Amino acid sequence: MSTSSSFFGITLGSSTSTFKNLLLSSHHPTQIQVSSHPFPFLPLHLPKTPIFNPKKHNLVTASSPTTPQSPPKSSFRDKPPKEINVLVVGSTGYIGNFVVKELVNRGFNVIAVCRENSGIRGRNSKQETLNKLNGANVCFSDVTQLDLLQKSLQLLGVSIDVVVSCLASRSGGVKDSWKIDYEATKNSLLAGRNFGAKHFVLLSAICVQKPLLEFQRAKLKFESELIEEAEKDDGFSYSIVRPTAFFKSLGGQVELVKDGKPYVMFGDGKLCACKPISEPDLASFIADCVVNTDKINRVLPIGGPGKALTPLEQGEMLFKLVGKKPFFIKVPIEIMDFAIGVLDFLANVFPSLEDAAEFGKIGRYYAAESMLIYDPETKEYSAEKTPSYGKDTLEEFFKKVIEEGMAGQELGEQAIF
Numbered sequence: 001m002s003t004s005s006s007f008f009g010i011t012l013g014s015s016t017s018t019f020k021n022l023l024l025s026s027h028h029p030t031q032i033q034v035s036s037h038p039f040p041f042l043p044l045h046l047p048k049t050p051i052f053n054p055k056k057h058n059l060v061t062a063s064s065p066t067t068p069q070s071p072p073k074s075s076f077r078d079k080p081p082k083e084i085n086v087l088v089v090g091s092t093g094y095i096g097n098f099v100v101k102e103l104v105n106r107g108f109n110v111i112a113v114c115r116e117n118s119g120i121r122g123r124n125s126k127q128e129t130l131n132k133l134n135g136a137n138v139c140f141s142d143v144t145q146l147d148l149l150q151k152s153l154q155l156l157g158v159s160i161d162v163v164v165s166c167l168a169s170r171s172g173g174v175k176d177s178w179k180i181d182y183e184a185t186k187n188s189l190l191a192g193r194n195f196g197a198k199h200f201v202l203l204s205a206i207c208v209q210k211p212l213l214e215f216q217r218a219k220l221k222f223e224s225e226l227i228e229e230a231e232k233d234d235g236f237s238y239s240i241v242r243p244t245a246f247f248k249s250l251g252g253q254v255e256l257v258k259d260g261k262p263y264v265m266f267g268d269g270k271l272c273a274c275k276p277i278s279e280p281d282l283a284s285f286i287a288d289c290v291v292n293t294d295k296i297n298r299v300l301p302i303g304g305p306g307k308a309l310t311p312l313e314q315g316e317m318l319f320k321l322v323g324k325k326p327f328f329i330k331v332p333i334e335i336m337d338f339a340i341g342v343l344d345f346l347a348n349v350f351p352s353l354e355d356a357a358e359f360g361k362i363g364r365y366y367a368a369e370s371m372l373i374y375d376p377e378t379k380e381y382s383a384e385k386t387p388s389y390g391k392d393t394l395e396e397f398f399k400k401v402i403e404e405g406m407a408g409q410e411l412g413e414q415a416i417f
């Protein structure tokens with residue numbers, strides 16, 4: 001990975017004013033503030049665990065094979081949360097932000113890695129990011145560049161116990177999916193391991209069970225390499241969390257229906273179903289995975305409370321809540337197939353249309369595939385087999401959106417998911 005990028009600078013920040021004053025220059029990384037404190041950039045609430053010295057350990061790099069080793073059996077799980085350093089990447093995303101809040105509330109030392117301009121289309125400034133990640137130690141760096149990420153962690157001067165990744169391509173485009181859902185996530189594993197991480201919690205997606213899309217293939221490749229890493233080293237473990245649909249992905253028609261517009265669905269509205277989960281409930285489940293031993297080395301599909309809901313049922317719920325007579329528009333799914341066929345053909349001729357074709361496929365996938373446990377043999381989805389967690393219901397979420405709108409529930413850059 002190159003370090004010659006103009007974004008060479010590493011800045012660390014914290015929501016505490018003391019730490020904010022210790023920012024490194026983003027353009028002149030050599031201008032490090034001199035201090036008598038051994039770790040001048042260390043926020044005071046990070047425990048001063050010894051610096052992890054990668055030279056003393058078997059470095060895990062993309063190219064060097066790791067020799068199986070027997071790490072000390074004493075576990076970070078024996079420590080109180082305030083002594084456990086958790087590195088969160090993807091901390092500024094829809095779920096990542098709630099994961100940071102939840103981990104901070106549970107008393108962990110959270111190091112949240114973010115970009116200087118975070119959020120959808122980079123609209124959040126550094127200060128806004130610091131405000132959103134209140135209580136965490138914010139480390140401005142670049143997860144897409146392994147050397148830069150490692151340099152940032154080195155400057156923190158602490159070892160990492162657990163990495164939590166909520167990274168995801170914001171667009172779902174082909175190249176961006178591989179860059180983020182695979183490469184940047186892998187960088188977080190490599191960097192985390194080099195700084196001592198003994199556990200990795202991955203936010204994945206239930207839809208990878210039936211991979212037809214590039215972001216699913218990218219996620220699956222990382223999942224398999226993560227599992228391999230744990231197989232090679234019994235001192236390292238993982239928890240792979242595969243949630244069903246998020247509330248934000250189902251709220252897109254609430255305001256339209258409230259305004260008297262029809263509810264649009266594909267086929268008969270029963271082509272797919274999901275057990276939606278709220279961001280606080282999912283964040284709580286992910287936080288459980290940080291220390292709970294029953295979640296070690298497991299792939300964990302997870303849905304929200306209650307029964308699975310089809311788009312038809314979601315629409316009916318919505319009309320009832322707004323007190324209007326149901327008014328559905330049913331769109332044949334074949335229309336999407338035709339559009340995707342055309343886009344796929346054009347993408348072969350004009351590679352710049354590759355992402356447009358992929359977005360069509362993502363839309364088609366979500367219109368017809370359930371976000372539930374899938375049995376590849378029977379080719380059927382099962383609501384019964386999909387575990388439930390949490391307490392927030394879609395009905396409560398719809399009520400909130402009816403009253404307050406969709407603020408804070410915006411979809412990603414392509415408004416697909």
Ligand SMILES: NC(=O)c1ccc[n+]([C@@H]2O[C@H](COP(=O)([O-])OP(=O)(O)OC[C@H]3O[C@@H](n4cnc5c(N)ncnc54)[C@H](OP(=O)(O)O)[C@@H]3O)[C@@H](O)[C@H]2O)c1
Pocket residue numbers: 089090091092093094095096114115117118119120122142143144166167168169170180203204205206242243244245246247249412417
């Ligand atoms: N939507 C659903 O219904 C659903 C259901 C199940 C599973 N999932 C999965 O859940 C995961 C997280 O979703 P989410 O909605 O929380 O994602 P999100 O809001 O789009 O957040 C993505 C995170 O990744 C970071 N990121 C993206 N590109 C980056 C880049 N080039 N450099 C550095 N950081 C970058 C973002 O940082 P910035 O803020 O700097 O952009 C952000 O922190 C995804 O893997 C998704 O597939 C989604």
